[in-house]
Amino acid sequence: MHRTDRTVLLAAAVALVAGALAWPADAAPSAPAAFVHPGVVVSKGQLDFTRSEVDAGAQPWKGAFDRMMTSKYADLNRMPKPRAVVECGSYSNPDHGCTDEREDAIAAYTQALAWYITRDERHARKAIELMDAWSAVIRDHTDSNAPLQTGWAGSSWPRAAEIIKYTYTGTWANSGRFATMLRTVYLPEIVNGSNSNGNWELSMTEAAVGISVFLEDKASYDKAMARFRTRTAAYVYLTSDGALPKTVPSQNLNTREKIVTYWQGQSTFVNGLSQETCRDFTHTGYGLSAISHVAETSRIQGQDLYATDVGERLRHGLGFHARYQLGAGAEGWLCGGSLKLGLGPVSEVGHNALANRIGHAMTNTATLTQRNRPAGSNNLFVAWETLTHGDNPA
Numbered sequence: 001m002h003r004t005d006r007t008v009l010l011a012a013a014v015a016l017v018a019g020a021l022a023w024p025a026d027a028a029p030s031a032p033a034a035f036v037h038p039g040v041v042v043s044k045g046q047l048d049f050t051r052s053e054v055d056a057g058a059q060p061w062k063g064a065f066d067r068m069m070t071s072k073y074a075d076l077n078r079m080p081k082p083r084a085v086v087e088c089g090s091y092s093n094p095d096h097g098c099t100d101e102r103e104d105a106i107a108a109y110t111q112a113l114a115w116y117i118t119r120d121e122r123h124a125r126k127a128i129e130l131m132d133a134w135s136a137v138i139r140d141h142t143d144s145n146a147p148l149q150t151g152w153a154g155s156s157w158p159r160a161a162e163i164i165k166y167t168y169t170g171t172w173a174n175s176g177r178f179a180t181m182l183r184t185v186y187l188p189e190i191v192n193g194s195n196s197n198g199n200w201e202l203s204m205t206e207a208a209v210g211i212s213v214f215l216e217d218k219a220s221y222d223k224a225m226a227r228f229r230t231r232t233a234a235y236v237y238l239t240s241d242g243a244l245p246k247t248v249p250s251q252n253l254n255t256r257e258k259i260v261t262y263w264q265g266q267s268t269f270v271n272g273l274s275q276e277t278c279r280d281f282t283h284t285g286y287g288l289s290a291i292s293h294v295a296e297t298s299r300i301q302g303q304d305l306y307a308t309d310v311g312e313r314l315r316h317g318l319g320f321h322a323r324y325q326l327g328a329g330a331e332g333w334l335c336g337g338s339l340k341l342g343l344g345p346v347s348e349v350g351h352n353a354l355a356n357r358i359g360h361a362m363t364n365t366a367t368l369t370q371r372n373r374p375a376g377s378n379n380l381f382v383a384w385e386t387l388t389h390g391d392n393p394a
Helices: 003-021 044-055 061-069 098-118 121-135 146-167 175-190 198-215 218-235 256-262 281-300 309-325 348-357 363-372 385-389
Strands: 085-088 140-142
Touching: 044 061, 044 098, 044 146, 044 385, 061 098, 061 385, 085 098, 085 146, 098 121, 098 146, 121 146, 121 175, 140 146, 140 175, 146 175, 146 198, 175 198, 198 218, 198 281, 218 281, 218 309, 281 309, 281 348, 309 348, 309 363, 348 363, 348 385
Parallel strands: 085 140
Antiparallel strands: none
16 A cells, blocks of 8 residues: 555544544534435335335235325325415314325325335326425415424425435426425424424424425524434433433523423423423324434434434433333322323334344333334324334344
């Protein structure tokens, strides 16, 4: 080896080490030099693994695929129902296009997955039809749930678009119009946050991250990731946080009393407790799912948040709630001894990353994940995660 070759190699090694040291564990990850596609929640490697297992008839992937294909979202006769203005009040009341938008977005993602696995172009064309229908019409989201609605639908759209744009060999003439829709209708509603309850802003941030990947918008990606690190730390408690949970500075939760009130009256804090545990497990599941989706997208884009406090919070959050979801009774110190269960199909992504890839023992999470297989959809922004992430080594 020539001296110049050794010098170049040494310089590259120093740069790699310096880069690793320059990204402390508690820092927000920055956008990659070049975005990876498809790269929102699911990667090409994961899609290829899934396809090979389904083709081989292997379980649980074949069963998960069959469940997806018999769902309403995989129906090739599905007709999109776009609206110019989607009006969503609290708990989607009124529901003027809210359910239609969320479900058409999930359907587009479902059809994109079906295309990739089967190579039946009818599914790719249906995904495009759904995306084109909305990009031609929608202008705004209104009413009190507008930020959350935008986050939910905006989480599914880029997953679908990534698969179609980067794997379908046919034409998608209106892909630019779809990108404009994401940039002008969705991103402004979510990228600056809302100061609402934790699951809101985590879902909004998930959408902002996914949309930023599709748009290759590094500034928006960085902005969303910085908010994600702050929000995740304020959503799931670790004993290393100290006597009280971390807070979002803009919310002015500057006394113990304010924090306890914000945590639904819960005053005893243990590893994995969520800001919404004592509200109900369903909303907590939304938050944990969004955390796992952003962490998975970040990993695909080259920075592994699972190795940071994000992974620790997700690991303890899933394990804590899985234990009670599996039937353990609530102790008196927890939510007054009464829990509202219903975690939802939210554990596959985190379990695969933390237990299978990293090797953490996650007994309760594993048991719950197996029990829920094949995981379906929550009809909001979670869909088919046994198929895409269950025991997926890619």
